[in-house]
Amino acid sequence: MGIKEEIDKLTEELKVYQDKYYKEGISLVSDNEYDRLTDKLIELEKEHPELQHPDSPTKRVGSDLTNDFPEVRHTIPVLSLDKAYSDEAVLDFFSRSIQKEGGALSFAAEEKIDGISMVLYYEKGMLVRAVTRGNGEIGNDVTPNIMTMRSVPLSLPEAVDIAVRGEVYLEKADFERLNASEPDESKRAANPRNLAAGTVRRQKSNEAARVPLTIFCYEGFWSDKSETPADHLHILSRLRDLGFRINPHLAFFDSDKQKAKKKLSDANLEGDAYGFDEIDEFIRKKTKERKNLPYEIDGLVFKINELDVREAFGYTEHHPRWAIAYKFEAPQAEAKLLDITVQVGRTGRITPVAEITPTKLGGSTIRRATLHNQEYIDELELAIGDTVSVSKRGDVIPAVENVTEKNEEGNTTYQMPADCPCCHSPIVQVGGLQYCQNYDCPDQAKGRISYFASADEMDIETLGPKTVELLYDAGILRNIEDIYTADFQQASGLPGLGEKSIELLQKGIKESVSRPFSTVLSALGAADIGKKSAEILVKNGFDSIDKIIDAAERQDVAAFASIPGFGLITGERIVKAFSSSSLRNTIEALKKAGVHMSASEDKNEDGDEAQIFAGQVWCITGSFHNFNPRSKALKEIEKRGGRTVSSVTGKTTHLLSGEGGGSKRAEAERLGVTIVDEKTFMELLGKGEEEPRDDESGQLFLL
Ligand code: IVH
Numbered sequence: 001m002g003i004k005e006e007i008d009k010l011t012e013e014l015k016v017y018q019d020k021y022y023k024e025g026i027s028l029v030s031d032n033e034y035d036r037l038t039d040k041l042i043e044l045e046k047e048h049p050e051l052q053h054p055d056s057p058t059k060r061v062g063s064d065l066t067n068d069f070p071e072v073r074h075t076i077p078v079l080s081l082d083k084a085y086s087d088e089a090v091l092d093f094f095s096r097s098i099q100k101e102g103g104a105l106s107f108a109a110e111e112k113i114d115g116i117s118m119v120l121y122y123e124k125g126m127l128v129r130a131v132t133r134g135n136g137e138i139g140n141d142v143t144p145n146i147m148t149m150r151s152v153p154l155s156l157p158e159a160v161d162i163a164v165r166g167e168v169y170l171e172k173a174d175f176e177r178l179n180a181s182e183p184d185e186s187k188r189a190a191n192p193r194n195l196a197a198g199t200v201r202r203q204k205s206n207e208a209a210r211v212p213l214t215i216f217c218y219e220g221f222w223s224d225k226s227e228t229p230a231d232h233l234h235i236l237s238r239l240r241d242l243g244f245r246i247n248p249h250l251a252f253f254d255s256d257k258q259k260a261k262k263k264l265s266d267a268n269l270e271g272d273a274y275g276f277d278e279i280d281e282f283i284r285k286k287t288k289e290r291k292n293l294p295y296e297i298d299g300l301v302f303k304i305n306e307l308d309v310r311e312a313f314g315y316t317e318h319h320p321r322w323a324i325a326y327k328f329e330a331p332q333a334e335a336k337l338l339d340i341t342v343q344v345g346r347t348g349r350i351t352p353v354a355e356i357t358p359t360k361l362g363g364s365t366i367r368r369a370t371l372h373n374q375e376y377i378d379e380l381e382l383a384i385g386d387t388v389s390v391s392k393r394g395d396v397i398p399a400v401e402n403v404t405e406k407n408e409e410g411n412t413t414y415q416m417p418a419d420c421p422c423c424h425s426p427i428v429q430v431g432g433l434q435y436c437q438n439y440d441c442p443d444q445a446k447g448r449i450s451y452f453a454s455a456d457e458m459d460i461e462t463l464g465p466k467t468v469e470l471l472y473d474a475g476i477l478r479n480i481e482d483i484y485t486a487d488f489q490q491a492s493g494l495p496g497l498g499e500k501s502i503e504l505l506q507k508g509i510k511e512s513v514s515r516p517f518s519t520v521l522s523a524l525g526a527a528d529i530g531k532k533s534a535e536i537l538v539k540n541g542f543d544s545i546d547k548i549i550d551a552a553e554r555q556d557v558a559a560f561a562s563i564p565g566f567g568l569i570t571g572e573r574i575v576k577a578f579s580s581s582s583l584r585n586t587i588e589a590l591k592k593a594g595v596h597m598s599a600s601e602d603k604n605e606d607g608d609e610a611q612i613f614a615g616q617v618w619c620i621t622g623s624f625h626n627f628n629p630r631s632k633a634l635k636e637i638e639k640r641g642g643r644t645v646s647s648v649t650g651k652t653t654h655l656l657s658g659e660g661g662g663s664k665r666a667e668a669e670r671l672g673v674t675i676v677d678e679k680t681f682m683e684l685l686g687k688g689e690e691e692p693r694d695d696e697s698g699q700l701f702l703l
Helices: 003-024 031-047 087-101 172-180 192-200 232-241 257-266 276-292 307-313 374-380 442-453 465-473 480-484 499-512 517-523 531-539 545-553 557-561 567-579 581-592 631-639 663-671 678-684
Strands: 071-073 107-113 116-123 126-132 138-140 162-169 214-222 251-254 272-275 297-304 323-327 332-344 349-361 364-370 387-394 397-405 427-430 433-436 617-621 654-657 674-677
Touching: 003 031, 087 276, 087 297, 087 307, 087 323, 107 214, 107 232, 107 323, 116 192, 126 138, 162 192, 172 192, 214 232, 232 257, 251 257, 251 276, 257 272, 272 276, 276 297, 297 307, 332 364, 332 397, 332 442, 349 387, 349 397, 364 387, 374 397, 442 465, 442 480, 480 581, 517 531, 517 545, 545 567, 545 581, 557 567, 567 581, 617 631, 617 663, 654 663, 663 674, 674 678
Parallel strands: 251 272, 364 397, 617 654, 654 674
Antiparallel strands: 071 138, 107 251, 107 297, 116 126, 116 162, 162 214, 297 323, 332 349, 332 387, 349 364, 349 433, 387 397, 427 433
């Protein structure tokens, strides 16, 4: 037998023994025999390195050659994740994504493994490189060390070109054991992550081989796009089938549990199914279970399942827009409390704000942190000069968490002023919160105007809080309605307001006139009606401001309270808000300016429709009363930004189903596609009353 044949034979034989042992726990040969064969192969490979197989089983053993970890450029973006520190922030990510997509979405939730980020590159099914994350563009090639890991396949059952992202980690028990056996205390690692990181960079791979590192793989990037599965679940099951280790603790979220369950089983995956309403429960459960896991996790990763949506959402410089990491521990920092100022919000709510020494926290420098209300200050017994811990728990707004050291100046617990710091009217207590009840308080007015113009509301880009403040103080803009009537030429020459910016401001204002009614309704900020509740009001028949005002005038609390999800308190607040003469004056003035005050105006004079179906994919089946021929319905969808297709597939978001729709309807049901009947469709088009029918089977899709 020639050398090549001998190497080939030994390689094959050892591979079989390894696989049997590590995958099934079965030893086909004695340890001695196994070692003898391995040594033999190592020797032959040393003499004839050109004959070594790239996936030779000797790679698992490592070598005593010195590694130098050359820098290599990643061929995929290796980004990190945006962070959230509360269930609300995760829920907000879900609803923002769904709103942006304009259609149904589902989300995978995975454990965020506290390990070392790794990219495994395979060419024609062979592992060619294992690269650390580095700066996301360039990382270190640590292939020899990673090849010693049993859980990293050296070759795949198919000749695919693929990059796989995963987390290399060490189980807690292995960490304890290895650390305890290290006699030199100064060489012991602080935690499993550190030991794993050290091992990945060991200069000799035979030393790395002694540490039982393992990996969970969670993303796959195929060079040939046509091989990429349509969603994350299928990526995971495909990775598993290719021999990668995926985390069995998978959770999956859809609008309801059953849908989630079905998608998991369609992808042939085990996992826990949840409805969107169970996010907080899920987070609580995982937080509790965390300490019982054999490995360390520092959070949970929520990812949009649909790959086409991921592509459409894209990436910022640092992170994908289609995923978010919930972190168990909010970053905390210490700072000194320099002062407490009092802010007046647009609703009159008065909030104490801590002014602190500039402190680095979660990647940014903070100077202010919220203190919520007087009760909170009292609980902390907080005084100026105290040292406090601050956190980014609520994600964006930092909060003071604790007093870590009392001040030495003898300052006592801070007391909020009795009067509004802005307009000096008396502060009123409402259920533990403090309010200024003067509607004309300048800070409230500025807040209302800024809120109305903000990106999520009327989206008047050039009218930010600073400009509002300037224009208010100059007497040009005193209330929301002034936006449409003020003479902005008077503002020319105010700091930062040149002719050009005034022109842009006027253009932005003009464009905002055609925002849909439900946006106007939430932009008014009345009774804290937000985007969602405004839409619900419209869908429940309050599709014009007159209808809302009529009900408020009748003091018809029940008309609002009976709307699902609203209740008595909300009903009372809406009635109160829309009975106020100040708000009514604003509404009248906005009406005159041409701002939409009913859903029926939500198309402009050129016949342009509001793009309510943007991002959605519609299919149509059966016959219709109002659309004859059927193509008329397709036109209505396309006019409103929707795409139309001729068959129901995984990408279809909605099926418009008329009478007699058969197989397409069944397919849509199978795939969990939203089915819309003609009556509901008419309502969506704002033509609800045209064809009254008595069946009530129309199902609306909220989340
Ligand atoms: S997804 C574009 N999933 O967390 C894909 N990352 O803070 C982004 N990590 O660099 C990564 N477990 O190293 C993802 N199940 C998981 C993860 C995970 C741990 C790490 C990863 C990433 C870091 C971001």
